Amino acid sequence: MTEPIRDITIVGGGTAGWLAAAMLNRYLNRNASAPVRVSLIESGKLPPIGVGEATVPPMRQVLHDLGVDENEFFKRCNATIKLGVRFTNWDVDDEGRPVEYLNSLTEGPVVNGHNPGAPFMAFAPESWDFPRTVLPTDHLIDQGRAPRGIGDPQYDAKLGYAYHFEAGLFAEFMRDHATGQGVHHIIDDVEHVEMGSDGNVAALHLSENGRRPVQLVIDCTGFKGLIINKAMGEPFEPYSDTMMNDRAVVGQIPRGAEDTIYPYTGAWALSSGWVWRIPLYSRISSGYVFSSAHLSDDEARAELLNHWGVDEETFQPRVVPMRVGKTRRTWVNNCVSIGLASGFIEPLESTGIYMTDRAIRFLIDYFPDQGYDQRLQDRYNELMGQVFDEVRDFIVLHYYQSNRDDTPYWRAARHETAVPQSLLDNLEVWKRAMPSPLDLPEHRLFSAWTYQHVLFGKGFYKGANVAESRHVSRADWEHFRQIVENAKTQLAQNLPDQRAFLASLRGSNTSAGEPDAARRVSADVTT
Ligand SMILES: Cc1cc2nc3c(=O)[nH]c(=O)nc-3n(C[C@H](O)[C@H](O)[C@H](O)COP(=O)(O)OP(=O)(O)OC[C@H]3O[C@@H](n4cnc5c(N)ncnc54)[C@H](O)[C@@H]3O)c2cc1C
Structure with a gap:
């Protein structure tokens, strides 16, 4: 066992840098006998990228676990609630009109213990929309509702939700939160990265503050990857074969x-x-x-x-x-790259900040000492590889399964870009059986429900006959439909208009309380 790490230097003051600072400082300093000092260096001249304003549900857990007052967050970050993503014109119907479908952030109720996808195919008229039939989310979105009542406890909700917020305001909010908890903030420019003979970063040379020796350094310098790519020479691997948008x-x-x-x-x-x-x-x-x-x-x-x-x-x-792709190993020796420096997949499913969250949590789980054990690095890099692969597969699905043929771009998306084998394999299975958790990585963001929403939206199941079609009777299906319709009515009656909800927070002082480590914020529809 070598010396413990006592000092972490983060370079970059965008969303990734400040989230890393806040989370590392909080999670690594619970045991006061081995304190870790967290410092963040950000350039006063180079602003953060200023985009990244939609999130996914795990963001609630991030804020909750940091002890953030959610009302304060809504106010300071110009934030609103997100119940799903509506895709329009990704596919066309038989008459060539744009199709619209929702990818809901709520996992819905099941039919007598079974996924509603197969009975939907068996019993619902062909013109019906899957999410509108099996979930209340579309109904509540159409009415502009918030997922919890005015005055209800923070982070609780009747539906799964995430946030929209203003990127610049969020970085400032996290900065104030982190510095309030003891993170040391340095405004300066890294001019040179000094490498040691052992392959570690030895020191950073700052334009104002001179040479700063480092222990663990976190590269959050954005697309330029100043330390991981430029100084350490770790290659960046573009995803241009599978993704065209740049x-x-x-x-x-x-x-x-x-x-x-x-x-x-x-x-x-x-x-x-x-x-x-x-x-x-x-x-x-x-x-x-x-x-x-x-x-x-x-x-x-x-x-x-x-x-x-x-x-x-x-x-x-x-x-x-946009630099789309991934740094080959996002952790090398004493440098861990997080955020855009580690890689980026286009923002269709709002996954950038989620990937930052995963990276920080993995680093906390595999936190090294100053020996930077290779096995910890390997495990971390393997897990980050899985996170990137999962997001890549789901994004590629939206293009590859489109039926648009009207421009060179859409023809290329369907016929010329490479499709990951993992996705092709799953699609073959899903022609015959509904997407199941068994088909997906254990630590996943996108559930079988999410895949189903997109596949139904794209007409993938038109005329299909899947294994689960034997599992549910018409009577069970009708009972389930009644539950969903009741939920729609009750929720619409009881939930406030989102504007009224947000306005009420601006005058409210309901408290977040101390976060309970064991508490998991709920994400399921209550029926
Ligand atoms: C078009 C687009 C849309 C996106 N939409 C979403 C979305 O909807 N949802 C989502 O989750 N994510 C989204 N993302 C990703 C999201 O923007 C990023 O994950 C997030 O902003 C984190 O960026 P970052 O902190 O890694 O980098 P940046 O914001 O670029 O920050 C880099 C930091 O490094 C500092 N720096 C650079 N060089 C030096 C130096 N030499 N010395 C000192 N400091 C230095 C800069 O000052 C800056 O503070 C989107 C990205 C793009 C490109």
Whole structure:
């Protein structure tokens, strides 16, 4: 056993850097006999990327476990609630009209112990929509509802939810939280990374503060991967064979003070990519994620402005190049890269911050001493590889299973990009049996439910006959339908309008209380 780590230096003050600072400081300092000092260095000249505004449900657990007052978070981060992602125009119906479907963040009730997918195919009319039939989420989104009552305890809800928030405000919020808990903040630029003869980073040379020796260093410098890629030479492996999108034009749309705040992320497919619509409390954030092989920046900007019917001055578009892929080993010796420095998969399912959360938790679980045992590094790198693979498979599914054929981009998405073998294997199984937890990695983000939503939305199950069709009788199905319809009615009656809910938080002081380590925030629909 070599010396314990007493000092962690994080470089980068974007979402990844500040989340890492807050979480490492909290989790590694519970036992006061072995304190770890966490410092974060951020450039005063290079701003964070300023995108990354939709999240997935585990984000609730992150904030809860950090002891964040959720009401304060909503207020300071211009945050709103997300109940799902609505995909529009990713597929077309028999008449060529855009199809729309929801990927709900709520896992729904089961039919007499069984997945509702097979009885839906057996008993529901062909024109019915799967999520609308088996879940109350669409119904509540259409009405602009929040998933919990005004004054109800923080982090609790009748439906699974995540957040939309303003990226810059969130980084500031995390900064204040982390520094309030003792994280040391240094505003300075890393000019040079000094490598030791053992392959470790020996020191960082800062423009104002000079040479700073380091123990464990966390590279959160964004797409440039200043330490992991540039100084340590760990290769970055692009995903260009499976993913075409490599740029985004981003901007904002004003919203009226009285507009309904619909609790979903919109993902509308255009000619050569897709557009997000993220409703924040006081404005709407949007961006066109596209392939530069199929569209120039100017063409993308024009198509996006036309899509929303807004002018350039209002939208203030800026182009964000995306480095899509993964650093081969995201932990090498005494350097762990987290956030965009470690890799990035396009934001269709809002997974960037989730991957940061996973990376930090794995590092806490496999926290080394100053020997940086190779087996810990290997296990960590293997797990991060699984996280990237899982997200990649799910994103590729949206393109590969599209039935659009109207532009070179969509033809390439379906016929020219590589499809991971793991996804192809699952699709073969899912033609014959509904997606099951048994088909998916143990530590997964996307459940069998989630896969089902997308597959039904894409018409994958039209005319199919799956193994589970024998499991449920028509009477069980009708009973289940009644439960769902009752849930829709009751929830719509009892849940507040999201704008009213958020406005009430701004004047409220209901307390988060001390986080209970054993508590898991609920994500299931209550029927
Ligand atoms: C178009 C787009 C849309 C996205 N949408 C989503 C989404 O909806 N949901 C989601 O979860 N994720 C999303 N992401 C990912 C998300 O933006 C990132 O995961 C998140 O912002 C973390 O970024 P970061 O902190 O790694 O890097 P950055 O925000 O780029 O921060 C880098 C930091 O490093 C510092 N730095 C750089 N060089 C130096 C130096 N030499 N010295 C000192 N400091 C230095 C900078 O000052 C900065 O503070 C999106 C990404 C893109 C590109």
